[in-house]
Every structure is written in structure tokens, then in C-alpha cells.
Amino acid sequence: MDDFGQAPAGIDPTVPSVARMYDYYLGGKDNFPADREAAEKMLAIGRQMGNDGREVARENRGFLGRAVRHLAESGVTQFIDIGAGLPTQENVHQVAQRHAPGSRVVYVDNDPVVLVHARALLADNPDTMVMSGDLRDPGVIFDDPAVRAHIDFTRPFAVLLVSVLHFVTEDETAARIVAEIRERLVPGGHLVLSHIYKGDIREEVVEASKQVYSATSSGGLAGRSLARITSYFDGLEILEPGLVPVQAWRPDVPWEVPSDPGDAGIVGAVGRKL
Template sequence: MSAVEPDVPGVDPTVPSVARMYDYYLGGKDNFPADREAAEKIIAIVPEVRETARDNRAFLGKAVRVMAEQGVRQFLDLGAGLPTQENVHQVAQRIVPDARVVYVDNDPIVLTHARALLADNPHTLALWGDITDPAALLSDPELTGHLDFSRPVGLLTSAVLHFVPGDQQASDIVKTLRAPLAPGSHLLISHFYAPDTDDPKVRAGQQVYRATKPGALIARSLRQIGAYFDGLSLLEPGLVPVKSWRPDAELDRQVEVDLAAPALVGAVGRVP
């Protein structure tokens, strides 16, 4: 098990956490037996989920590098999850040493680890917040004291919106989060997609996630996910499986984009 014991305030180790399940997919050790049991159920249904988690981390890292190279100096990572390798601040500050980063999560263990990691980094904060209350999140004085929304911000929602059960609620969350973004800001989203939401594997996976803290895993269509970017300029290659977003390996570049099966898709849009 991890160095964090189950008596962390606000943590029920018997309830699987999506952040700790994701940590398990990535090979981390900051998870409890309930998290590992739920994650193994998903792995049995979708054996490639570990690879997908790694692909999603790679997508996030590549996108943050692109944003930093295009002049973004501030990043807001919502539903940040447990620290791992190549975290947002590490990627961004390699290009811009004084880049400001705020990590937000509602899992106490995530915050415990993130604050320990960032104790000596004055340009980076870890805050409690809930993406389902974006107005409260954006008005947090610690957040607004660290990030200047009159300047470009990289807004990162990596594998988090699919835990919001209502389609209208998810859409409203994105609209609220986008509202203060200055021209030159970027929005990153990765999201669970399924061409057929009645797919038995999709249903089986959703059943497992019903027992987690969010209590839901929602597959949405490309049309629904693409609508989050309405009015933004999508960076190439657009909305694609995360593995296909500017792949590094030559073999991956030769693989045709396949949207006939459920996938984690992602895109980055620029605020004009």
C-alpha cells in the first residue's frame, strides 16, 4: 500500500476512488484494496485500460508543452489526480521556469501528496475544489491570487468530465469554466467516448464505476464532446483518440484513427 494511511481525514478506504484507480492503472502504489479490486474489474473488461491511462498522460504532457511553447504561462489542472511522472508543473516549468500551475482535486489523498510534492515550488499550488461547482472554484481567493485570468490560461480537464452524470450539467460546467478565459487561452479535454452507449462492455464498466465516489461513468458521443469546443480553434489533429494526438512513435503515426470502438478521446482548443 501507499505511505498514506486510511485515517486521512475525509477518506473512506472502502469506497473506490477514481483518482486512486487511475493511479493503479498507471502502476502507482497510492491506492487501497477497494481501489485495486475495482480497477481489476475494469481491467478484466477492458484489458487495454492501463495503456489508455498512459496514453492519456502522454496526451496531457504533449499538450502542455505545446501550450507553453505558444506563450501560455499559467495552467489550471482540474481533477488533477495523484502526482506521477511528468506532472503539469514539471512539463511547463521545463519550458517556462516561472510558469504558474494550480492543481485542483476533491480527493484528500491527492491533496496530501500534491502539497508534499510542491512544498518547495512557489509557483505551484494544490487546492481542494469540485468541478461540479465551477463558480465556487473560479472564485476561490487562493486560485485568483495565483492565476491572472486577464492573461492566457491553459485549462486542463483530463479524464474528468465523464464522471459528471448529467449532459446539460457537463455542458454548463464547461461554459462556466470557459467564460473567464482570455484570448490565447487553451482548453484541453479528454473524455470517454462510445459509438454505442448500449455496448455490453460500456455497461459493465459503468456498473463498476457506480460504486466509486462519483458514482457514474458517462460515455458521450463525438458530437457532444466536440460541442465543448464550440467557438474555439481546435489544434491539429482535432478530436481524436488520445493515442492519436500528435503521436511520437513512427508506428503510432501510421495507425489509422479508429472511432468504431469505445475510446478515450481528446482535443485542445485555443480561445481566439
């Protein structure tokens, strides 16, 4: 996708996309020069703070995989991934169906490039579907006839908001979105969420990051406190080890939790509706 002429209809390749920037962080090739330029700015900001932005993205992706694996092994076989991003290795359906064959997955995104790639990748997988949807209106996602035909909402399902809610900059709107999602969960359902943590030592990097992301298709970025992120799990049982840096959520290898979670960049947790 180096040539602007290859952009799908309706895509302005001069406007960076958070999905394509994330693809670049993970070493993917589905991105334009504008995406790479914005991503490199973010990587430079991270280096100033002693962080490797690419490693943070990989750690966040690892959290997603471990959370899905845990849920699949626990008997959850339905997943709705909102803000799914561009397909890469160890996608939700690959992890879930490996550990629980027949698991059903709905990928939701509003980026046309994401939708084109995901539909091509999943064309021969009847247990997955891709829909165009907006995180800001979860009711439309849950009430979509195709989604309701694919997911049995009388049985437990998991909703994934992995590294996406911080692109909703208004605190009240973010709280409303998650409250609507929690309300839709049935007993045994789960919320998987990761979010940029705004600690005192990260104020500088969060503010600089906001400037970069304000020029992207997302329109901005909001780091939030641990207390506010924890509130997104109100009414849910937060599974062990709680809200922690994504590296520390049930890691495959030992990982020491830092004294200040802000050192990790992104925190995550999994909540279960009782």
C-alpha cells in the same frame, strides 16, 4: 497504503476512488485494496474488448504531457488542472516549467488523499498551488482568492479537464460546466479535454464500466458521442489534429488513427479562444 489504518482522516478506504484507481492503472502504490479490486474489474472489462486498460491510462497521460508541452512552447505559462489526480511522473508543472520556466500551475481536486500528496510534493515549488475544489462548480475555483492571486486572469491560461468530465453523468450538467469554463477563458486561453468515447462497438464496455464506477466516489461514468464531446469546444478553435484518439494527438512517434475512434477508448482535443 495497504493498511486501512493509514487512511487520512475523512477517507473511507472501502469506497473506491477514481483518482486512486487511475494511480493503480499507472503502476502507482497510493491505493487501497478496494481501489485495486475495482480497477481490476475495469481491466478485465477492457480485456474482453481487446483493450489494455493500463495502456489506455498511459496514453491518456501522454496526451496530457504533449498538450502541456505544446502550450508551454507556444507561450502559455498558466495552467489550471481540474481533477488533477494523484501526483505521478511528468506532472503538469514539471512539463510546463521545463519548457517555460516560471509557469504557474493550480492543481484542483476534491479527493483528500490527492490533496495530501500533492501539497507534500509541491511544498517547495512557489509557482504551484493545490486547492480543494469541485469540477461541478468551476466558478468557486476561478473566484477563489488564492487562485486569483496565483493566476493572472487578464493573460492567457489553460484549463485542463483530462479524463474527468465523463465522471459527471448528467449531460446538461457537463455542458454547463464546460460552458462556464469557456466563458472564463480570455483570448489566447485554451481548453484541454479528454473523454471516454461512446461508439457503437463500445456500448457493452461502457455499460459494464458504469456499473463499476457507480460504486466509487465519483458515483458513475458517462461515455459520450463524438458530436457531444465536440460541442464542449463550441466557440473555440480546435487545434490540429482535431478531436482524435489521445494516442493520435501530436504523437512523438507515428500513430495511425483507427477507422473507428471507439477502438482507442479515449479521445482528446485542445481548443483555443480567439
